Amino acid sequence: MKLSVIIPLYNKEKQIERCLISLLTQDLLSSEYEIIxxxxxSTDFSNSIAQQYADGHKNIHLHCQKNAGSGAARNTGLEASKGNYVYFLDADDYVANNVFKRLIQLSELNNLEVLGFNFKYVDDVDGIIPNSTTQNIQDISVKVMDGMEFIQKYDFRAEVWWYITKRTFLTDSKLKFPHDRFVQDANFTATLILRTNRISKVNFDVYRYVKTKDSSSRTNDPKIMLKWMNDLVTAVEEYDDLVKSLDSSNLFVYNEVVKKIKRKQHAWVFAIFIKAFKCRLYFKDLKKILFKLKKLDAYPISSKYGSIGAFKAYNMILIPVFNNRILLSLALRVSKFVNFTGIVFK
Structure with missing residues (x-):
């Protein structure tokens, strides 16, 4: 079997069918890949919908477990997988038509352990957006490199759905996703990339990231926001340990990799502040987080590692406020009366 696609599923009754349809419109034979x-x-109809598809397709397998988070679900899927390559897909997103054959061919031809690709943001609408890939396999070439070179060359992407991975390489690494955490793939993916000696990226549109209104990252629920914030702090801590473990023999590559990892840390700190405003957190409750981030050289947010977010206004207006404790405290007080939830950080 060439490929195992692993989908953690929790209360996605409105999206899971779209995801599965996209996986069934691929250019591999059903015997060549499995969908786990x-x-x-789930407490909605997600399980029933998934079961219907599993009953109707031999290559779709449904596993059920008590709620333990998407990390635990991904670990369960990995343990059950049989494909030569593994791909982790989120249930509320989907993939373009007829892309898997190209990815597998490139991976096999170049004996890759990890292969990255492109994605597009799409709106949450009914139906599948037509295939928007722009290249054929004949037009695509890849350069094989190690993990340090890869991070130095490309924008560092921590989400696990950016990559397909050779299953034996993944299992031999003995990496596991943490349970019951947001951003639980950040350290997993970064560690995996840094361990590989054969990785590449192809200029090929594969993933469709759906901007859903009910996403946990868009909620204003204080409990969820606080959990997000603490998990982001943990991610910053883990990346600090990653920096300490880097090979510094090639100083140029090392410095570039450190810069990219530090930029990711500072982007997460920016996200922490956005979530603090969304849940109208008191400044006194933020002090412990700020102290910990300062010790990790992740606060104040620094521009020397690159800009944060897609808009210059983030750097010109918001970051100076976040970096000044007096202004930050005042802004948090104002947030008790003014709605800041229109600010979205992705």
């Missing part, structure tokens, strides 16, 4: 759905204790 791990229902993580």
């Amino acid at each position: 759905i791990v229902d993580d204790g």
Whole structure:
């Protein structure tokens, strides 16, 4: 079997069918790939929909477990997988038509352990957006490199759905996703990339990131926001350990990799502040987080590692406020009366 697609599923009754349809419109034979759905204790009709597809397609397998988070679900899926390559897909997103054959061919031809590709943001609408890939396999060439070179060359992407991975390489690494955490793939993906000696990226549109209104990252629920913030702090800590473990024998590559990792840390700190405003956190409750981030050289947010976010206004207006404790405290007080939830950080 060439490929195992692993989908953690929790309360995505409105999106899971779209995801599965995209996986069934691929250019591999059904005997060449499997779709492993791990229902993580859904309380809506997600399980019923997934079961219908599993009953109708021999290459779709449904596993059920008590709610433990998407990391635990991904671990369950990995343990059950049989494909030569593994791909982790989120249930509320999907993939373009007829892309898997090209990815597998490139991976096999170049004996790759990890292969990255492109994605597009799409709106949450009914139906599947037509295939928007722009190149054929004959037009695509890849350069094989190690993980340090890869991070130095490309924008560092921590989400696991950016890559397909050779299953034996993944299992031999003994990496596991953490349970019950947001941003639980950040350290997993970064560690995996840094361990590989054969990785590449192809200029090929594959993933469709759906901007859903009910996403946990868009909620204003204080409990969820606080959990996000603490998990982001953990991610910053883990990346600090990654920096300490880097090979510094090639100083140019090392410095560039450190810069990219530090930029990711500072982007997460920016996200922490956005979430603090969304849940109208008191400044006194933020002090412990700021102290920890300062010790990790992740606060104040620094522009020397590159700009944060897609808009210059983030750097020109928001960051100076976040970096000044007096202004930050005042702004948080104002947020008790003014709605800041229109600010979205992705």
